[in-house]
Amino acid sequence: MSTTEIFLLAMLLIFVVPFLVWRLGRTDYFAPLVIVQIIMGIILGPGVMGALFPDYHKFVFNPDVVKTLNGVAQWGVMLFVMLAGIELDLKKVWQHRRESVTTAGLSLGVPLVFGCAAALLLMNYQGWMGAKAANWQFMLGTGMACAVTALPVLVLLMEKLQILRQPMGQRILRYASLDDVAIWGVLALIMLDWERVGRQLGFLVAFALLTFAFRRLMNRLQNSDRWYVAMIWLIACSFGADWAGLHFMVGAFLAGVVMDADWFGQEQLDALFKNVLLVLMPVFFLSTGLRTKWDLGGYSVFFVGGLLLLASVGGKLAGAHIAGKLLNWKSGEASIIGWLLQSKGLIEIIFANILLDKQIITSETFTALLLMAVGSTMLTIPIVYPKLNRAQHRGLVSQASS
Numbered sequence: 001m002s003t004t005e006i007f008l009l010a011m012l013l014i015f016v017v018p019f020l021v022w023r024l025g026r027t028d029y030f031a032p033l034v035i036v037q038i039i040m041g042i043i044l045g046p047g048v049m050g051a052l053f054p055d056y057h058k059f060v061f062n063p064d065v066v067k068t069l070n071g072v073a074q075w076g077v078m079l080f081v082m083l084a085g086i087e088l089d090l091k092k093v094w095q096h097r098r099e100s101v102t103t104a105g106l107s108l109g110v111p112l113v114f115g116c117a118a119a120l121l122l123m124n125y126q127g128w129m130g131a132k133a134a135n136w137q138f139m140l141g142t143g144m145a146c147a148v149t150a151l152p153v154l155v156l157l158m159e160k161l162q163i164l165r166q167p168m169g170q171r172i173l174r175y176a177s178l179d180d181v182a183i184w185g186v187l188a189l190i191m192l193d194w195e196r197v198g199r200q201l202g203f204l205v206a207f208a209l210l211t212f213a214f215r216r217l218m219n220r221l222q223n224s225d226r227w228y229v230a231m232i233w234l235i236a237c238s239f240g241a242d243w244a245g246l247h248f249m250v251g252a253f254l255a256g257v258v259m260d261a262d263w264f265g266q267e268q269l270d271a272l273f274k275n276v277l278l279v280l281m282p283v284f285f286l287s288t289g290l291r292t293k294w295d296l297g298g299y300s301v302f303f304v305g306g307l308l309l310l311a312s313v314g315g316k317l318a319g320a321h322i323a324g325k326l327l328n329w330k331s332g333e334a335s336i337i338g339w340l341l342q343s344k345g346l347i348e349i350i351f352a353n354i355l356l357d358k359q360i361i362t363s364e365t366f367t368a369l370l371l372m373a374v375g376s377t378m379l380t381i382p383i384v385y386p387k388l389n390r391a392q393h394r395g396l397v398s399q400a401s402s
Contacts, residue, residue, distance in 0.1 A: 076280025085256020111315025
């Protein structure tokens, strides 16, 4: 078979298997299609399929096919991260800055501390810290991976729960938006390379100056031209960030942050977001799954995944409850908000991919973080749904202040 035919066979696996599991297994309540795709990416990787059928796995996922899949995956994740940046509405955050900063700070800071403590424990054992990581980079990177809230997946979950447009849903979006900004800022700090700090500062200065010109240009363009120019801007920012050593996904996020959703229209942005999830992101999930390994001491990655899950979920819930007491939230609000904010989904996986690329974590740590992301997201709907039902009976959600 030619490389093209094998590539198409791999694409068939990527799209057919998760869809059948999701549709026939009716997993939507506890595992939306996105989560099933992530899990199937892990199963199709070397840790499961590669161990059970090594010859078949090497045939389908040979180096040429993997390179092609990685190219498609990189483009898809660039678009996804850009859209996550566009989704941020910092104007609303500023209008409710005291509540937003307090909640976002605690819901990010507490799991960050818990995650750093877990990383400190892992540093006592070989095989978890990457070859090029300083101690502080490994601790901060692992801690921030535990603190991540996946804004795009959070939107999907709140749509499913029918609270996205309600006051509580809008509040949670504000908290998650602030956390997103902090996450990418910390990532840029972790990526700082003192040998290339001149390049990195040069990129940030050039980005700030070019942003003014870009925004003026976009305001003058016709709507049909804005999409094309936005793609050029995305590629240029991603290239500049990667050239400077900050990783192309940092550039993609920055490219989206300085864009206004009004330039494109919310309906068109939502349509693009859904199409990227449908067409491109399944390839990214498989590409991510091909990086998973758990050959370090047998099943120790599951133990570490559980430890990180405990740090992540426990930290988010503790942070939300502290915020609730400080801000006098109604009974039950802190639990709902804490559980929704702990969902990891795609952003945590993207974050972990970057840490792995830069050799700050090992493949085994990456696998543990991936398991933590899947577990935390799968827990969200089954736990939050009954809590919301009880809250709605008390009038908590419908009457929650905006």
